[in-house]
Amino acid sequence: MSSSTDSKIGLALGAGGARGFAHLIVLQKLQELDRTPSVITGSSMGSVIGAAYALTMNTRVVEKMIHHFVRKLSPQIQTLVKRLEGKGSWSDQLDMALKTLTRTSSLEADTLYSMLTEVFGKARFSDTKVPFGVVATDLEKGVTEFIDSGFLVDAVCASSTVPGAFPPVRLGGTQFVDGGVLRVVPVFEAYQLGADRVIGVDVGDRPVQQEFASSLEIISYLNAIKEKRILESDLGGASFRIFFDSLSLPWYRFDQSIEILQKARSHFETYYAKELERFVTDHTPST
């Protein structure tokens, strides 16, 4: 049995697209406290940030990576924003509707994979400096799969394929979509990797909506409520919970990376910095 002061602290990083840049703020704080997580798990964007950190254990490198890709992928990001916000011409909108019905994604299959290949190359899970794992959703069985072996790029790509935006990823004969579909914050999996205590980080944005213009909006809102219930259950098992619930940006606003990091830092300092420090101190082995 572990005593409360020699806990293996796990960090579970949640799904949320661009808002997931906020995970960096928690990693920076843990680095500042000189308390490296003993295990890390990630879902969707949480898997990207988690994998980059688990490989390098350096938040500066992770931050540079974020800004590098936002700059590099700027044209694709602009296209994505335009499409999803319906700001294109009527022919763009028609094109989007047709793609929704005839293709498995609105973005090219290669966009995500080539970006992740640039970051992770041929690195494997066994190359990470702390135990690391990601969750992805098995599209045929409708269950969460925990992946903690093989090439990082494949697993992270499977975990991050936002349904509809990116095509499903085939791994070992199984089709996967985003881990956030069924596991928003992979707290349970962090315990599975050996953590005694888990810090769960949610970067979800779930605005309350009172008016609905269409049935499609209602369906999408109901889906968000389902996600919220799944999240509540996921985070129920966490020892310390962090909610970045003031970022108020859709998942695809990768172009707002600087603003997201600024907002997240200020939110974190206001609500969590001191409490997290206390939590970490309480569970750090005395020398």
Next chain:
Amino acid sequence: MSAIRQLGAARALFENLGKPLRIATTGVGTLVGTFLGFQGLDAASRFFSEHFSTFLGFLDVSIFSRPQNFMEKGTRFLADFATLVRASSSTGKRIFVNSQQFFAYLSDQFSFLEEKAGDIPVFASVFDIHSESMQWRQIHKPSDLRAPLAIVPYIEPCTQGKKVFVSTQSFQGVCPRFPEEKEISLHLCLDSTSEKDFLGSASSFEILLSCDKMRTQELKRRALSGFDRVINLWEPSSSEDARFISLFQQGFVQASVQVHKWKKQNLFL
């Protein structure tokens, strides 16, 4: 259509355990439960046997069937396109099912609700989108069937004043455990919501609907843990033999076997 298995299962339960004190339901099960509670087992079996093909006609939606050839693919594409346009343009228009005709038909067939009280009180669970909570409603009249049958994305949500309700089936596949009452000692769930049959991955549209369904299944698994006993009525897939008599018998056999197993284990003591 697995809901028909609930009728066969009900016969097995009535024979082995007696009539239930309450019928709690949601989704398509509301139709079965309401008929059962108000008209009894024999009348319900007769009604659904006679009207089975009519229900199939109403509830058969293009998205369920996999295209076998080019023509079917084209037809489905057009149906899906029309669905997208309809669903994006208004909250009041039908989505997959022709609900206007469907509810007119139900008003007619369930008009007995206005005339007499049921032998077994029937309660349906609905989900209030604004308060994000489930509510119980006792069934007294045909219009009470509207909200528990608002199975999005197949049937549009039910708007009442400023409130928007959907079937709890759309949210978590099954109704929750009924509120505790002194006389109720066993909460048994007849689960006919399939955990398989995802729509596939041929288009973003199908993938998004599949993901939505997966979340419903995930919540269903959690909701089922609230019941004392659960009888699985969704296996085998109802598409393998979708005749009334087969579904009824499958439900009867599955529930009989399960109840005998529980009796042997003294689980009803």
